[in-house]
Structure formats: C-alpha cells, structure tokens
Amino acid sequence: MSLPERIELEIVTPDRLFFSGEVDEVTLPGAQGYFGILPGHAALLSELDIGVISYRRGTDEFHLFCSWGFVEVLPDRVSVLAEAAESPDQIDVEQAKADKERAEQVLRSREAETDYTKATVTLREAVARLDVAERTAKV
C-alpha cells in the first residue's frame, strides 16, 4: 500500500467549519506537547491543548490559534475538533498583550482570592495568540 502524498486537514469549531484543505505537514498542540504529522501517519487520537496549529503547504507555513479540542489522525486525514480557533487576522495583538500583562499581574499578586486556573488559561491563550501573530509576521 503506497503512502498518501498529502494530508486532508479539516478544522472545525462548534459553530463553523474553520478550515479545510490539503496540506503537506501539520503540527499540533497535543495535551502532552507539540507533535508533527506527515502523510501516512498511523491512526492517532489526542487531546489538544491551548496552542498553535501550524500547517505547511509546499514551502508556505501557516499558523492558527487553537484552544482545547481533539484531533483524530488517519494516514490521509487529520480532523481537528477545536473548541475555539482563530486565524492570524482575527487576532487582536494589542488585546492579547494586554491580556497577557493582566494575567501575569494577577498571578504575581499572590492574593488568597486569586483564580489561578482562570488566570493561567488567560495567560496561555494570550501567549499562544501572540505566538501565532509573531510567527505569521515572520513569514
């Protein structure tokens, strides 16, 4: 059996089909760390964390923001079920910077009523958004 040459990548969120297309390589923010998928990968199931989904088409790289979800990897198909996803042009860099700073402040404050879980999520989402923006700008 020959290996498929490309991967059909599909990213869906509960309210819409976010992305669909053929790509050469995908990198995903798994719950245990980032992992890359090339065509012909063995069937894999993973949870996704807050992070950056990157895919490559030829020599062009694209980056997307993703927050929680699941991915099913089959040799010729990658289906991402994300709770939230944003493309670079949907990301408000200033807003993300402000969020990051605020979350850091909250985490530094060390007050009893600090909601660490929430602040950590906000911080990580902001960092991931900035990451997407930065990496996209570099290309």
Place this chain on the structure above:
Amino acid sequence: MPGANLRDARRRVRSVKNIQQITRAMKFVAASKLRRAQDRIFSARPYASRMLAVLNSVATRVDPAHHPLLVERDTDKIMLLVITADRGLCGAFNANIVRAAAKHIEDESTNKTISLTLVGRKGAEWFRRRPWPIRHEYVNIMSKVDFKYAQEIARSIIDYYAASELDAVHLAYNEFKSVIQQRVVVEPLLPIRRLETEQQPPVLLDYIYEQPPPIIFDHLLPRHVETQVFRAMLESEAAEHGARMTAMDSATRNAKEMIEKLTLHMNRIRQASITTEIIEIVSGADALKVARG
C-alpha cells in the same frame, strides 16, 4: 332588521382582517427567525458531523470496554428525549413529533421501562397527561437555543446512563429538511453506536493514544453527546420557524379568501337593504299619489 345585519357583516369582515394582519405579521417574524436559525444550523453542521465521524471511527476501532458510553448492554430501561416547540400556531409541528414519540414508546414499551425527558412546553403539556414517567422538563428554552442548555441536558442524561439507571437513550426531534418540510426523526443517542460498516476499514488497528484512552474518552464522549443534543435543538428550532411560517402563510391566504366571501355577503346585504328602501320609498310615493288622486 337589515341595518343590524349589515353591521354584523361589517364587523365580521373587520375581525377577519385583523386576524389576517396578525397571521401575516407572524409569518414575517417566523421568516426572519428562520433565516437566523438556518444560518446557525449550517454553521454548526460541520462540527457535529466531523464529531460523529470521529466517534464512529473510534467506536469501531476500540474495545467498547474502554468507556461506559460505548458499552451496549441489554436494553431494559430506555429514555426518550423529545424536542418540541414552546409555542403553538405552527401547524402540525408539535402534533407530529408527539405522535411519533408516543408511537415509538408504544412499540418499545412491551417489555421495557420507558421514561421521558422533554424539551419544549408543548411536548411537556402533552406528555403530562400521559402515563409515562417524566424525568426532566426543559421549557421556554427553545426561543434562545444555546450550547449551555444542550450541555446541561446532555450531562443529566450521561449521569443517568453512567449510573445504570438507563440502558439506552433515544432522541426524537423535527429535522429541518427545507423551509416547507420537516421530518420527524427518532434516533439512538446512547450508547454511542458502532459504525454500520459499509466498508470495513482495511486494518482495524487501535489508535495510538497520546493520552490514556479512558481520559480521552471521558472528555470526548460527553462532548459528542452535548453536540448531538445541541444539533437536534438547532434543527428543531429551524423546523419550528419553518412550520410556523408555512402555517401562517396558509392562514393569511385563508383569511383573504374569507374576507372576499364575507365582503361579497356584506355587499349583497347592503344592496338588498338599499333595494328594500327604494321599494319602500317608491311604494310610499305611489300610495301618496293614489291618496291625492
């Protein structure tokens, strides 16, 4: 007295005209709500269908013992989740769904225990007068369908299921086929069914799991149930607006016909009374002439 009759006829025309105005307004409201509901369905469909595909694929590959939601056990205790509308005036929409649900219950209830969870006031009102036990009622949420309601409903279902209080859950709702067409659907929701294998996957290998399967399934499966409930609610919402639009459209047309008929009737009465009056005047004048002559 002809004058009173005429007044009656006028009054009836006016009241039918008022009704027609209301039905026409309701038709336009339903049409605009339908458009919004339709957009929401279309944009929610990819996620729901991908989720279903992944789930089916997962359920086919893995050992069902991995998770309680995949285990098919002997079905003794079935719950039917029925989604209806909160409001009436939408044709046979609610009647169709409760009739199909009742039939489904009767088919299943020969040797099984049936219970119900109802979404929508119309269904709740109908089933309250029936002998089957109702576990939950969710009323007045169909006007603002939200994922959080779907989550709430799905979680309560999963809790019952996990506690073995239920062996299967079926879902009955109106599917939105087109603006003028709704289809009553009764489908299994739990346990999550294995894929009907039209084409057997070439190798039935288990997945590589980045996390232990129980942990992935613990998050994925409830999410799937929530998504299915949410989708059913969106479908039902759009179908309801479609049904109401059609019903109000034909009501408006019927009102128009009635107005025409009543107007004709009214004009006849008016003419009759005018004729009578003329005859009275003429014969009165004749009488005077005779009296003078």
